[in-house]
Amino acid sequence: MARPKPSSNPAVLIATLLLASVGLGGAAYGLANLASPLSGDQQLSLALSVAAIACVTAAFGLLLGGKRQTALVVALLAAALAAGLDFLSVVKREAAPANVATARPPMQLPNVELWPGGVAPVCWSGPPLNEEGMRLQAAVGEAEKAWERVAAVKFQDMGACKAGMAAVKLEPVFNADNPETPTLGKGLLGQADTVKLAFAFPSRSGCTRAEDEEVLKTCVYGSAVHELGHVLGLPDDAYSQAADPACKALLRGDHAALAIPYRPASVMNVCDPSHAFGRLSDDDIGDIRSLYGKA
Numbered sequence: 001m002a003r004p005k006p007s008s009n010p011a012v013l014i015a016t017l018l019l020a021s022v023g024l025g026g027a028a029y030g031l032a033n034l035a036s037p038l039s040g041d042q043q044l045s046l047a048l049s050v051a052a053i054a055c056v057t058a059a060f061g062l063l064l065g066g067k068r069q070t071a072l073v074v075a076l077l078a079a080a081l082a083a084g085l086d087f088l089s090v091v092k093r094e095a096a097p098a099n100v101a102t103a104r105p106p107m108q109l110p111n112v113e114l115w116p117g118g119v120a121p122v123c124w125s126g127p128p129l130n131e132e133g134m135r136l137q138a139a140v141g142e143a144e145k146a147w148e149r150v151a152a153v154k155f156q157d158m159g160a161c162k163a164g165m166a167a168v169k170l171e172p173v174f175n176a177d178n179p180e181t182p183t184l185g186k187g188l189l190g191q192a193d194t195v196k197l198a199f200a201f202p203s204r205s206g207c208t209r210a211e212d213e214e215v216l217k218t219c220v221y222g223s224a225v226h227e228l229g230h231v232l233g234l235p236d237d238a239y240s241q242a243a244d245p246a247c248k249a250l251l252r253g254d255h256a257a258l259a260i261p262y263r264p265a266s267v268m269n270v271c272d273p274s275h276a277f278g279r280l281s282d283d284d285i286g287d288i289r290s291l292y293g294k295a
């Protein structure tokens, strides 16, 4: 018995299968990128995906029916639809804001004044520091740089505070783990109270008996990143309406809840023990850029 002769070139079959799989892959990709509710782009993406699947199905049907040439054309259409889906996703990626700050809910509070040009003058209050104190002061300088690296801000160190100096008074303290800042942002200029920076930690675990100066420096650094965030105008996350009630209970005194977003991983969130390391999270970077722009 003679074998049935293929009705056409096997290359057509292979091309059809390849194009059909491209169409199917594109459709799957398009469907995977859908979110709810559907935006205009996504409605188009859904329609293209469904059309690509229909074409792939039709191409297989035509193949089975022996109509290879027609199947090839239909599979080509499926691949074209997949290309359209890819184009849509590229357009969407390019349209996404390059600066994460612009798409975020504002972290700035209405009554907080920011530093013009992002320049915050600071001076040092309190008795002169010993050698170790000066090394810890350098850790505060590192904390300043951490903010300066990610946003258009600059701490202008004026040295020791003098009467009438227009600068935020920073004061090293040795008796509080989480000293409170008198206010936020430029309003600090008018405050007689200093911004206290912890240089010793009576009860913070891991920092209490930091005989190792490197450990103590890390603790001072983490604490300073938080306090300097206040100097720049960032509030404590614990005041957010969305903050965990157990977290709010940690705050001293009665504080009205603020209409600010809650960033669990923020260095401004004292409820998360890891904030003490002063590692700026993506949220922190987005927040500070939403106030001052990129570095």
Ligand SMILES: [Zn+2]
Pocket (backbone or CB within 6 Å): 180, 181, 226, 230, 236, 270
């Ligand atoms: Zn705070």
